[in-house]
Amino acid sequence: xxxxxxxxxxxxxxxxxxxxxxxxxxxxxxxxxxxxxxxxxxxxxxxxxxxxxxxxxxxxxxxxxxxxxxxxxxxxxxxxxxxxxxxxxxxxxxxxxxxxxxxxxxxxxxxxxxxxxxxx
Numbered sequence: 001x002x003x004x005x006x007x008x009x010x011x012x013x014x015x016x017x018x019x020x021x022x023x024x025x026x027x028x029x030x031x032x033x034x035x036x037x038x039x040x041x042x043x044x045x046x047x048x049x050x051x052x053x054x055x056x057x058x059x060x061x062x063x064x065x066x067x068x069x070x071x072x073x074x075x076x077x078x079x080x081x082x083x084x085x086x087x088x089x090x091x092x093x094x095x096x097x098x099x100x101x102x103x104x105x106x107x108x109x110x111x112x113x114x115x116x117x118x119x120x
Contacts, residue, residue, distance in 0.1 A: 001076060001080065002116070002120050004116055005080075005113065005116040005117045008112060008113035008116050009068060009117070010065075011109060011113070012064055012084065012087060012110050013060075013064035013065050014061075015106070015109065016057045016060045016061035016087070017057075017058070017061045019057040020054045020057045020061065021054070023050040023051060024050070024051045024055065027047050027051065028044055031043055031050065035099070037099055060083055060086055060087055060090070063079065063082070063083035063086070064080065064084070066079060067079040067080035067083060080114075080117050084110045084113055084114040084117065087106060087107070087110035088107050088110045088114065090107075091105075091106035091108070091110060092107050094106060095107065
């Protein structure tokens with residue numbers, strides 16, 4: 001992969017580490033400021049649901065970081081494409097079902113990274 005593709009994958013991975021932190025550890029504090037469309041009284045009862053979501057975002061990040069460590073070029077590209085595809089699907093679904101801005105925050109960076117990987 002090119003350096004640009006690797007940097008973009010790294011950016012998406014770091015973004016998902018942030019989402020992990022937000023949903024697992026800061027849901028009732030920073031989460032309220034981030035997800036303004038949710039009623040404030042929903043944050044405490046949905047704390048464990050958000051933490052579960054955060055864990056899945058951590059898995060996405062781990063997969064993307066793993067793709068950067070794989071020495072075999074073909075495997076590296078395949079793993080990156082798989083996990084970027086997962087991020088894109090999650091971002092599109094989130095935009096359709098939860099908040100439109102999720103597309104721009106989550107799916108669009110992954111789409112750009114995927115294009116960079118595929119254009120190598």
